[in-house]
């Protein structure tokens with residue numbers, strides 16, 4: 001039921017409006033001045049306020065200003081006995097929805113229509129807002145969640161690129177959603193009714209990958225008992241997703257380059273050149289430019305596949321997506337398990353939002369799945385989260401790094417200690433007592449360490 005507040009210092013007017021509008025089915029309250037109205041609005045959310053302009057204490061215009069500031073969703077209609085163009089203009093400027101003139105010919109029917117229209121208008125506005133929110137949340141790409149600016153920008157790219165036939169290279173850390181994006185590109189593209197074939201190039205030994213991709217002829221190698229189509233042929237007309245392309249051996253890179261240039265394949269052990277019409281989407285969690293610089297990835301192939309580069313941001317750079325992702329996974333789990341949908345406690349969410357997610361969305365999904373499995377109440381509480389997330393402290397993680405070849409912690413710490421001693425000595429002009437103070441240790445311990453590290457005066 002819509003809630004109306006009528007503000008007028010004239011009792012007869014309040015009663016008339018209340019009577020007419022309550023009969024229209026609204027919940028109607030009244031206030032005899034602006035102050036009482038504002039007091040009431042602190043506790044109660046009104047959809048519409050009808051206020052007189054001329055009132056002692058606070059004028060209707062002042063009230064209008066306050067309402068706009070504290071409750072921008074509430075619609076305000078002004079009533080006045082003597083409408084002057086100026087006050088009307090001022091009221092509209094301040095955001096009044098409409099104007100009622102209470103002269104001798106005050107028309108009750110006109111009032112009803114005016115109120116109904118104003119309310120319909122707000123309802124419409126609210127619906128549009130909800131729909132817009134829903135659109136942003138759902139992001140128009142079915143199951144890819146992301147309200148963050150980075151993800152929204154990515155959706156725009158997908159929308160633009162999907163309808164073309166161009167080759168796309170998707171990069172991003174492990175678990176950021178590269179495969180999901182590849183599928184979205186396919187399903188929003190011109191080949192969506194044909195197959196999407198996904199190959200993990202890192203999962204096959206070199207020769208196996210070749211026969212997997214291009215197929216083979218009977219007798220091409222031991223075990224090739226029949227002729228067999230490869231995945232390029234299977235994907236014919238559709239899309240082939242070459243995942244982990246950075247893992248491809250140099251020899252395979254040459255073969256793939258040839259396929260991309262000439263749009264034909266040759267089966268292992270075969271001589272015939274078979275034309276293939278396939279859209280190629282590749283993905284990698286390596287930095288292919290670095291691999292090219294190192295000589296591990298062919299530059300010509302890199303140029304071929306990275307016609308359109310799409311980069312997926314790591315989850316730690318879009319923490320604002322975490323609540324939606326958590327909801328999304330809880331929803332999915334509830335559907336799959338047939339159990340009621342859990343909610344995430346604000347406390348647990350806080351931990352999830354401040355963690356740095358090296359495994360990105362996949363790690364988050366696994367975390368939620370685990371919590372869902374072990375949670376016996378209807379709320380995911382922090383106790384259901386792994387220790388590494390509960391006790392995560394960004395400072396520790398930022399300061400420490402272990403180099404490739406490992407680290408000799410003991411001598412590293414000794415060096416560090418020595419540097420602190422030296423720094424303290426030079427800061428205090430070689431005063432041992434003050435140096436010990438700076439490092440908050442007894443002078444005797446300080447002297448002991450000086451001997452240990454053979455630090456002498458100056």
Ligand SMILES: Nc1ncnc2c1ncn2[C@@H]1O[C@H](COP(=O)(O)OP(=O)(O)OP(=O)(O)O)[C@@H](O)[C@H]1O
Pocket residue numbers: 143144145146172173174175176177178179180181285325328361362365
């Ligand atoms: N934005 C997202 N919205 C919803 N689910 C997501 C999102 N991103 C990733 N996921 C989910 O996270 C999991 C990992 O995603 P995906 O397999 O696409 O990552 P990836 O980048 O290919 O990882 P890897 O490099 O390890 O292969 C999947 O279950 C996927 O559905």
Ligand SMILES: [Mg+2]
Pocket residue numbers: 178179243
């Ligand atoms: Mg993947």
